Amino acid sequence: MWMVLILLCSSPMAQSCVLITGEELQATKEKCFEVSIEKANKALTFPQVYQAKPFCQIIPNGKEI
Numbered sequence: 001m002w003m004v005l006i007l008l009c010s011s012p013m014a015q016s017c018v019l020i021t022g023e024e025l026q027a028t029k030e031k032c033f034e035v036s037i038e039k040a041n042k043a044l045t046f047p048q049v050y051q052a053k054p055f056c057q058i059i060p061n062g063k064e065i
Contacts, residue, residue, distance in 0.1 A: 001025040002032035005055040006040050010048055017051075025059060032056035 004022030022039070026032035036054035043052040 001027065001059045001061065002029055003057045003059050004032055004036045004039065005057055006036060006043065007051075007053040007055065008043055008049055009051040011050050026056075029056060029058070 003025055006020050007017055008020060009017040022035060026035060033054065033056055036056055040052035040054040043049045
């Protein structure tokens, strides 16, 4: 499973950035990036957002450990 992550910044300064997560896990990396890119592009429509970077993080299911 994959978790959507988006790094949102309100200025060029690193201190202005926050990392937000999606509400649900995605089944594939491709779907995760599709959702992440869509949400990052939507975030960029707000004037308070200087930069939005889409990311995805794999979430281990515990069976392979």
